[in-house]
Amino acid sequence: MTTLVPVRSRIDWLGIVFAALLSLAIVGPLVVVGTWAFTEVWRYPNIIPQQFGFRFWGQTLGRADVWNALVLSLQLSTVVTLLSAVICLPAAYAFARMSFPGRNILFFSFLAGHAFPKFGLLVAIAAIFLQLNLIGTFWGVVLIQLVGTLMFMIWIPVAAFQAVDRRMEEAARDVGASPFRVFWSITLPQAGPTIAAAVLLSFVGTFYETEGAWLIGAPGIRTMPVLMISYINNQMVIQYGAVLSVLLWVPSFIALMFARRVIGGGAFARGFGG
């Protein structure tokens, strides 16, 4: 793989403006929410809060439903991601390396599922789940969120597997490795960084998913984001929602740190066919 270093003699002002606007759009709301989370008193004309403090942290973290939701969300994301990996990675390998009848149509259907408005699909699924007594259950939510991860967990790994040099796999067969051993010791590590990216995306995506979790999970199952939304909708105190949303940043940060460690530079680009 070659890395192209663009030679730029002039400063790219357009690029800088664009980057600045983008960071403003992302960082701005984060700063406001972050500030609210540590605010005790902040009345209208003032630009900065009158009084900072951790009072609302204590109150929020003291609530049992917050802790239940956090544990539940982590359990859900873990179970969904693991299941998704177990189902999707072999399928992705099959798509990448084998030809079978209906391969292209099946492959395309994973994309098609995401091309239509999701809510209608969810309502239809909810109707089916209702009959199966899956509404309001843990496994009902797992199932609905599993569907949401399919695209990431198929498309990205397929690209990753296709990028693995066939000769490397043949060389491993040549020195005595069985096909399964080749997959385990050569193909998977070669595709590893990109697949790690897909796993990460599906974990974080599941953690923050609200539509399916709410539609299928309510009222028995309340994940962190669902809880946060209900706080924001039902409570007059902004701080509860703000504290929760700051709490929700934690998995993102952990994921990003993990990503930096596991995924070397350029792997994301490779995953997307770069």
Next chain:
Amino acid sequence: MSVLHIADVTKTFSGGTNAVDSFSLDVADGELVCLLGPSGSGKSTLLRMVGGFEQPNSGRITIDGEEVTHLPPERRPTGMVFQSHALWTHMNVFKNLAFGLKLRRMPAAQIREKVEAVLELVGLAGYGDRMTTQLSGGQQQRVALARSLVLEPKILLLDEPFASLDQHLRERLREEVRDIQQRLKITTLFVTHGQDEALSMADRIVVMANGKTEQIDRPDVVYRDPKTPFVAGFIGTMNLIEGEVSNGIFVRSALTVPLPIADGPATLAIRPEALDLSASDIPKASVHRVTDYGSHGLVDLDLADGTRVKSMVAHPDMLRAGQGVDLLPRAFAAYRNNQQIYRS
């Protein structure tokens, strides 16, 4: 004793034509055989069938008397070196070499010993901790060779292993591989489309075209006595002149050569170094261009009908463009219906 026995092997890809067509070959213990042929002649396909990466449509392959025709690569006593070296980039050099030994459940201490010995053999002692991406092209190819050698295969298969290297390195590695091969007395099949590579390394050369054998012989024999016009034209430089034989005389334009064969069309093959020139009142060809290489000269000549022939001469300074000369073949062969029918 023949170690590798290939009998009447045919391989057809879905496209239709036979990539390898009724091919047979016996390779003796410790022998290095080069498969030589133009692009698409089926060399790689044949090698990959011996390695187990392709299945022949018909025919048999046996190694040491044991039939392996349909065994997968991991169950064959062969070791393959790929053109693209195919080293595992997520492992360092040591792990690349140790992988196959680990699969054979060899104790760690013994693995270390063997890997170090083979690294020494290919001139890379102390490189075990390097990542393969931190090596030069020649070093990578040496590691690839070592990866096969460390498992002590009965047959070593090399598919144009030096094709991506520069001329200088290629020549050096060629000698190293030949040295190692002779020291270990390892039976080797070597694919190349470089004839100098084949001529300098091989015990025997198999010249292939369109999936078929054209000739199997020692390098010097292939060069001196090509059995088909294809081989004659493929190995070294050769004047191949189409003409007619009548009454024991080969005729093409003003060129006439005594040829004691039955009347009919024939192809005359003369090496440039076997075609002498002399000044003449009734010239048979005219000098087109003279190239002086210092040690010798190469002369391009045109027959009256425009046919181009080449001659190698010791004193090119005696000749100039436009000059008329007589052609005196010292040694030649003649072919008809793709078969050699005469050799002087």
